[in-house]
Amino acid sequence: MERVTMADVAEAAGVSVATVSYVLSGKRPVRPDTRAAVEAAIRELGFTPNTTARSLRTGRSSLVGLVVPDLANPFYAQFAAALQERLRDLGLHVVVCNTRADRSEELAFVREAAQQQFAGVVITPFRLTAKDLELLERAGVPVVVSADIRLGQVDRVAPEARSAMRAALQAVTDAGRRRIAMIAGPRDATGGDPRLELLRELARQFGTELPHGLVVRGEHTRAAGAEGFGELMSRRHPPDAVFCANDVIAVGAMDRAEELDVRIPGDVALVGYDDAVFASLVRPRLTTIRYPAQAAGEAAARLLRERIDGRTVPRTVRVKAEFVARESV
Amino acid sequence: MERVTMADVAEAAGVSVATVSYVLSGKRPVRPDTRAAVEAAIRELGFTPNTTARSLRTGRSSLVGLVVPDLANPFYAQFAAALQERLRDLGLHVVVCNTRADRSEELAFVREAAQQQFAGVVITPFRLTAKDLELLERAGVPVVVSADIRLGQVDRVAPEARSAMRAALQAVTDAGRRRIAMIAGPRDATGGDPRLELLRELARQFGTELPHGLVVRGEHTRAAGAEGFGELMSRRHPPDAVFCANDVIAVGAMDRAEELDVRIPGDVALVGYDDAVFASLVRPRLTTIRYPAQAAGEAAARLLRERIDGRTVPRTVRVKAEFVARESV
DNA sequence: TTGAAAGCGCTAACAA
DNA sequence: TTGTTAGCGCTTTCAA
Numbered sequence: 001m002e003r004v005t006m007a008d009v010a011e012a013a014g015v016s017v018a019t020v021s022y023v024l025s026g027k028r029p030v031r032p033d034t035r036a037a038v039e040a041a042i043r044e045l046g047f048t049p050n051t052t053a054r055s056l057r058t059g060r061s062s063l064v065g066l067v068v069p070d071l072a073n074p075f076y077a078q079f080a081a082a083l084q085e086r087l088r089d090l091g092l093h094v095v096v097c098n099t100r101a102d103r104s105e106e107l108a109f110v111r112e113a114a115q116q117q118f119a120g121v122v123i124t125p126f127r128l129t130a131k132d133l134e135l136l137e138r139a140g141v142p143v144v145v146s147a148d149i150r151l152g153q154v155d156r157v158a159p160e161a162r163s164a165m166r167a168a169l170q171a172v173t174d175a176g177r178r179r180i181a182m183i184a185g186p187r188d189a190t191g192g193d194p195r196l197e198l199l200r201e202l203a204r205q206f207g208t209e210l211p212h213g214l215v216v217r218g219e220h221t222r223a224a225g226a227e228g229f230g231e232l233m234s235r236r237h238p239p240d241a242v243f244c245a246n247d248v249i250a251v252g253a254m255d256r257a258e259e260l261d262v263r264i265p266g267d268v269a270l271v272g273y274d275d276a277v278f279a280s281l282v283r284p285r286l287t288t289i290r291y292p293a294q295a296a297g298e299a300a301a302r303l304l305r306e307r308i309d310g311r312t313v314p315r316t317v318r319v320k321a322e323f324v325a326r327e328s329v
Numbered sequence: 330m331e332r333v334t335m336a337d338v339a340e341a342a343g344v345s346v347a348t349v350s351y352v353l354s355g356k357r358p359v360r361p362d363t364r365a366a367v368e369a370a371i372r373e374l375g376f377t378p379n380t381t382a383r384s385l386r387t388g389r390s391s392l393v394g395l396v397v398p399d400l401a402n403p404f405y406a407q408f409a410a411a412l413q414e415r416l417r418d419l420g421l422h423v424v425v426c427n428t429r430a431d432r433s434e435e436l437a438f439v440r441e442a443a444q445q446q447f448a449g450v451v452i453t454p455f456r457l458t459a460k461d462l463e464l465l466e467r468a469g470v471p472v473v474v475s476a477d478i479r480l481g482q483v484d485r486v487a488p489e490a491r492s493a494m495r496a497a498l499q500a501v502t503d504a505g506r507r508r509i510a511m512i513a514g515p516r517d518a519t520g521g522d523p524r525l526e527l528l529r530e531l532a533r534q535f536g537t538e539l540p541h542g543l544v545v546r547g548e549h550t551r552a553a554g555a556e557g558f559g560e561l562m563s564r565r566h567p568p569d570a571v572f573c574a575n576d577v578i579a580v581g582a583m584d585r586a587e588e589l590d591v592r593i594p595g596d597v598a599l600v601g602y603d604d605a606v607f608a609s610l611v612r613p614r615l616t617t618i619r620y621p622a623q624a625a626g627e628a629a630a631r632l633l634r635e636r637i638d639g640r641t642v643p644r645t646v647r648v649k650a651e652f653v654a655r656e657s658v
Numbered sequence: 659t660t661g662a663a664a665g666c667g668c669t670a671a672c673a674a
Numbered sequence: 675t676t677g678t679t680a681g682c683g684c685t686t687t688c689a690a
Contacts, residue, residue: 003444005667016677021669028670031675048444052384053667056682061381063392063422071413072606077406081427084400093392093424097417098410115332115377251610277401281580283612334683345661350685357686360659382683385666 004047013041024049051091055117064092064304065113067123069101069220073248074276075293076124079146082297083122090305092119101189101219103127114139120304125151125190142307144300148198149191153314155303159291160318165198167323168271168289169206172241175329177269181214181239183228183249193217195245195273214239218249225252226259233260233268240268241329247272247279250286250328270328284327291321333376342370353378380420384446393421393633394442396452398430398549402577403605404622405453408475411626412451419634421448430518430548432456443468449633454480454519471636473629477527478520482643484632488620489647494527496652497600497618498535501570504658506598510543510568512557512578522546524574524602543568547578554581555588562589562597569597570658576601576608579615579657598658613656620650 010017015034022028023038030038041047055061064087068076084094095118099105106128113121114135120142125133130152136143143154150156172180180203184193200210216231218224225244229252232239244250250272257264264270264284272279275290299317306315339346344363351357352367359367370376384390393416397405413423424447428434435457442450443464449471454462459481465472472483479485501509509532513522529539545560547553554573558581561568573579579601586593593599593613601608604619628646635644 003446003667007667017668018670018677018679019675022676025669029675034675048441050385050667051445052381052390053682054669055381056379056385056666056684057668057670059682063424071410072403072407074401074403074406077403078401080425081400084425084427088426095392095422095424096409096413098413112377116380117332278607278610281607281611332683336683346684347661347663347686348659351660354685358659363659379683382666383685385668385682386684386686388666 003050004045006047006049008045009038009041009047012045013037059117061117061119062092063095063113063116063118065095065097065109065118065121065123067097067099067106067109067121067125069099069124069126071096071098073220073246074278075246075274075291078293079297079300082294083301086298086301087304090308092304099126101126101186107132110135114141117141119308120144122146122300122304127188128190142304144303144307146296146300147191148194150316151191155307155314156316157296157299157303158316158318159289159296159321161195161198161289161291161321162202164289164321164323165195166202166205168243168287168329169199169202171287171323171325171329172269172271173206173208175241175265175269177241178208179214179237179239180208180210180241180243181216181232182210182243183225183232183245183253184215184217185245186219187217193245195243199243211237213237220246220248222248222252222255225249226256227252229253229256230260233257233262238268241271242268243271243273245273247274247276247286247288250288251278251282254282254286254328265328272328275324279324280326287326287329288324289321290324292319295319332379333374335376335378337374338367338370338376341374342366388446390446390448391421392424392442392445392447394424394426394438394447394450394452396426396428396435396438396450396454398428398453398455399577400425400427402549402575402603403607404575404603404620407622408626408629411623412630415627415630416633419637421633428455430455430515436461439464443470446470448637449473451475451629451633456517457519471633473632473636475625475629476520477523479645480519484636484643485645486625486628486632487645487647488618488625488650490524490527490618490620490650491531493618493650493652494524495531495534497572497616497658498528498531500616500652500654500658501598501600502535502537504570504594504598506570507537508543508566508568509537509539509570509572510545510561511539511572512554512561512574512582513544513546514574515548516546522574524572528572540566542566549575549577551577551581551584554578555585556581558582558585559589562591567597570600571597572600572602574602576603576605576615576617579617580607580611583611583615583657594657600658604653608653609655616655616658617653618650619653621648624648 097109184196216228272288279286426438513525545557601617608615
């Protein structure tokens with residue numbers, strides 16, 4: 001299987017390589033019959049341009065990096081699938097990097113993407129700072145941040161979760177709950193935990209607060225969720241409602257609740273975040289804030305396209321989150 | 330941020346670019362002090378070789394394609410994460426392609442991987458044939474197939490599920506079940522459904538059979554699982570035990586069981602396959618055949634490394650599956 | 659032990 | 675409207 005090059009196509013069509021290139025890129029007019037001849041030759045020979053050569057020449061790779069803390073989290077898996085499907089048509093390839101929330105992994109990948117002049121990077125930074133992302137900007141690599149917080153002057157897709165969160169609080173307080181707690185993400189995560197901040201702010205509007213002892217922190221894992229829930233229940237005045245930074249944590253909380261014989265929602269109401277597939281599968285079914293992964297992935301793809309098409313001012317796309325009442329409140 | 334090239338390093342170290350290249354590759358001896366000077370310059374300038382240029386020159390890209398039918402299925406997501414983590418050290422990037430079990434998507438990606446001389450392709454073919462994979466072999470691109478069936482002369486990672494499946498059958502028959510059914514994958518899937526074949530063979534050893542009407546087929550989706558279960562229950566003699574080609578299907582079956590007021594395991598025992606995260610989350614907890622995704626992903630990475638290191642004879646790695654008794658049998 | 663230089667396949671500036 | 679050609683950054687052959 002010999003590689004077919006532009007030179008082969010040019011020869012077959014009786015034109016120069018430049019013409020073939022221009023037919024492909026459309027960057028300069030080509031006479032219709034010349035174009036036809038070239039296209040025929042391309043089809044005939046089954047030619048596909050060598051993206052490596054193209055990248056070397058243009059200084060732009062066809063790779064888009066996707067940096068996520070945990071690909072096994074259904075949210076990120078769906079996000080990745082949607083992103084890839086939307087980028088495919090542009091001839092872009094999605095390169096995944098699972099960082100396990102490890103800063104050095106995040107940084108190593110971002111560095112490489114900058115060095116190799118990736119076509120773009122879509123990242124959910126977990127321990128990375130805005131400063132780290134400047135690496136990419138300086139290298140001229142478009143960045144899309146998928147996170148609740150703002151991280152420098154870059155494109156961003158973020159949940160619009162205020163009304164959903166308010167609805168959740170409403171449901172919780174309607175159920176007579178007053179001692180509201182949260183199992184948040186780790187303290188040293190990039191931007192702290194914006195979901196906690198939002199909950200705090202909204203709670204005040206509801207005339208209540210998150211008591212000091214009722215905010216615990218941990219990684220976005222099932223184990224950490226169990227741990228956090230255990231901590232919460234060991235308080236002198238344990239909570240009667242627990243919000244979680246995501247559904248994985250919430251499931252961990254349910255694990256521990258079962259061990260401790262704490263009834264959900266009888267003793268404690270539980271609210272997740274994301275609406276991962278399993279949220280409707282656990283018993284009781286998890287009440288949660290749905291943040292649609294597919295829509296978020298598609299939005300990220302759109303932002304990237306716009307950048308590649310020349311937009312220079314950063315833009316934020318907000319994806320509406322939605323309260324999903326099930327059985328855990 | 331100017332790109333640092335080998336020429337810069339060479340100049341700084343007072344040597345030729347060739348020497349820099351050889352220091353990096355180790356493909357010819359370099360005097361220790363020369364080497365030291367070069368390494369110092371590399372560090373000083375923060376040089377990283379341009380993989381695009383390297384690929385163009387060597388005709389080998391640093392990309393490994395991962396082709397899966399459904400990235401949102403936790404099995405594939407974990408597989409992807411493990412593969413990527415094991416390939417990272419080799420400087421290889423994992424490019425994902427989510428095909429939604431669509432043959433044309435599979436084919437398009439395989440074609441491109443062949444054209445662009447990918448470093449390798451790891452694929453769970455769903456509608457692709459051995460013949461299609463020859464595209465890659467002819468292009469000299471190493472292929473690792475992750476599937477129960479054998480697909481041409483390529484490397485392969487596959488479950489060793491016989492004993493686990495036997496244990497599952499044992500549990501089912503111990504529970505007094507005799508009318509065994511299966512919700513299998515689609516008829517036109519590559520290789521049919523080997524899990525069905527295995528179950529059939531083992532059932533015979535148990536002195537029973539899968540009656541004709543008790544094998545239904547569908548996609549590997551929750552909806553198809555529900556559909557299939559409904560079909561099965563509409564039979565004149567419905568089954569009292571249902572095996573599923575994977576856990577996603579099994580969950581769909583549970584959905585429908587609930588709608589139909591069929592008790593699991595009271596009326597019907599249910600067995601999944603994979604042990605996806607949610608298997609232990611649904612109620613009743615799903616009894617299943619655990620096929621460890623991470624181990625499979627790591628095995629695929631290993632096979633690829635071996636190929637890249639020069640092995641030429643195809644090899645199959647079997648990953649042991651395990652019966653996990655929970656509550657649905 | 660090291661260097662010079664060709665060339666991988668493409669794009670785009672320049673020329674015609 | 676089209677062609678010629680330099681050169682992207684690297685690897686590797688050939689020569690010293």
